[in-house]
Amino acid sequence: MACNVVGVLGGMGPLATVDFMRKVVEATPAERDQEHVPMVVSCVPQIPDRGAAFHGHGASPLPAMVESGRRLLAAGVGLVVMPCNTAHLWFDDVRQALGLPMLHLVDAALAEAQAAAPGDAGIGLLATEATLASGLYTRRRRASMRWLLPTAEELRRHVMPGIAAVKGGRLAEGRERLAEVARALRRRGAGVLVLGCTEIPLVLDGEAAGIPAIDATAALARKVVAWSRGKPLRYLT
Amino acid sequence: MACNVVGVLGGMGPLATVDFMRKVVEATPAERDQEHVPMVVSCVPQIPDRGAAFHGHGASPLPAMVESGRRLLAAGVGLVVMPCNTAHLWFDDVRQALGLPMLHLVDAALAEAQAAAPGDAGIGLLATEATLASGLYTRRRRASMRWLLPTAEELRRHVMPGIAAVKGGRLAEGRERLAEVARALRRRGAGVLVLGCTEIPLVLDGEAAGIPAIDATAALARKVVAWSRGKPLRYLT
Secondary structure: OOOOOOOEEEOHHHHHHHHHHHHHOOOOOOOOHHHHOOEEEEEOOOOOOHHHHOOOOOOOOOOHHHHHHHHHHHHHEEEEEEEHHHHHHHHHHHHHHOOOOOOOHHHHHHHHHHHOOOOEEEEEEEEHHHHHOOOOOOOOOOOOEEOOOHHHHHHHHHHHHHHHHHHHOOOOOOOOOHHHHHHHHHHHOEEEEEOOOOOHHHHHHHHHHOOOEEHHHHHHHHHHHHHHOOOOOOOOO | OOOOEEEEEEOOOOOHHHHHHHHHHHHOOOHHHHOOOOOOEEEOOOOHHHHHHHHOOOOHHHHHHHHHEEEEEHOOOEEEEOHHHHHHHHHHHHHHHHHEEEOOHHHHHHHHHHHOOOOEEEEEEEEHHHHHHHHHOOOOOOOOOOOOOHHHHHHHHHHHHHHHHHHHOOOHHHHHHHHHHHHHHHHHOOEEEEEOOHHHHOOOOOOHHHOEEEEEEHHHHHHHHHHHOOOOOOOOO
16 A cells, blocks of 8 residues: 655654644645644654663663654654754664665755755754764765865754754753854855754754755755655555 | 654645644643654544535545544544644544544634633633534533624635635735734724634734734643643654
8 A cells, every 4th residue: 555644753852843743744746634744643742762872871861862753653654854953863773663665864964955055155053962973974975075064162052952942942041052153154254054853953953044944854854855855645555 | 552742634734734833842841752642643634625515516525534543543642632723623523433532623713712711801712613613612501601703704814714814825915914803803892802713823813813812722732731641652652
């Protein structure tokens, strides 16, 4: 049975999941409810911290991610996506455990970044320590991309506290901290900025950053809409 | 097994579901992802139009609503809510079919409206034709509430096209049409306004309406948070 219901393994964090869903709705050409992309969303945030686990001082999030994904399986989805960059460190494990097709957030963002980067412009990357240290973006493609990354100091003082502020609902503080690093990356030569953590576009866009921005969440949303609309719109089977 | 995962039978429409989820997140006192309310959301908008069915010129939405609710059951939720007012015309049928506890959107909104209405102030109600004609709000409680409703002309010319505009993504048009009727209800003596269709608070608040407004979506979100936090925060069982 071809099933066009999109499964969203979310809750990492919950506001980022909500933001992703809104971007799917906005990316869909629809006049009526019934023309929108069907989604089942497991927004169960009781998943151990991904960054802490990567750095070796916290439980692995994988069992809880798989458990959350199994809720989607039981609910009958035909695809799984995860609107969380750092969670993609466990992408292959989750895909293997669930046995469902998945779309990769970083691939969606990289395709848009390559299309948007003018000439040999540097590409700035705002992301968590774990995403940066793991090379989730910078080692994903063979194609040469000139990356500009936050320094360890910028990460510690602004990026990580900025992301934590967003998760804690302190949006203005988060915006200020993240915009600070965006401006620094631009000064160091970034012509395009990838927002490589789903918390970041909640508070920062290209205008606030002063540099064209690739919203990884929106890039994934556009791929999801294309996937779903490649299938006939069916629901009751 | 006590299960504190909230099931959201959504997609009616999808933006209203996203709005509801955001309001649950905002109503939750949380500093970290893991403290947020776990939700599974079936945002499958291929449900026949509720208003058309009520007026007798469209298929019943009930089978598709139950099918969507069964996705939640399969995913292991302990409660079901529906962030759509008109869908509550089928509330009892859905509850019976699913056999799960449910919280009623209209009860949540009425409790807040009664608390907010000063003295014998009239309570204005912005809602769909089906919600109004069915008495979903006005007959729900024995307690006397002095309701002020849109006229048939206002419904036809402004409320229904305004809600359709929101569903079609034309938010400014929706806001203008709905604010027009809000102002008329205030002129006729409403001291409080109930936003009794989940599309309406997407574009209208008390400030835009010029009158204190009860957001039925937010009222349900607050009840959901209270329900979930009355349970221990558990996930992996």
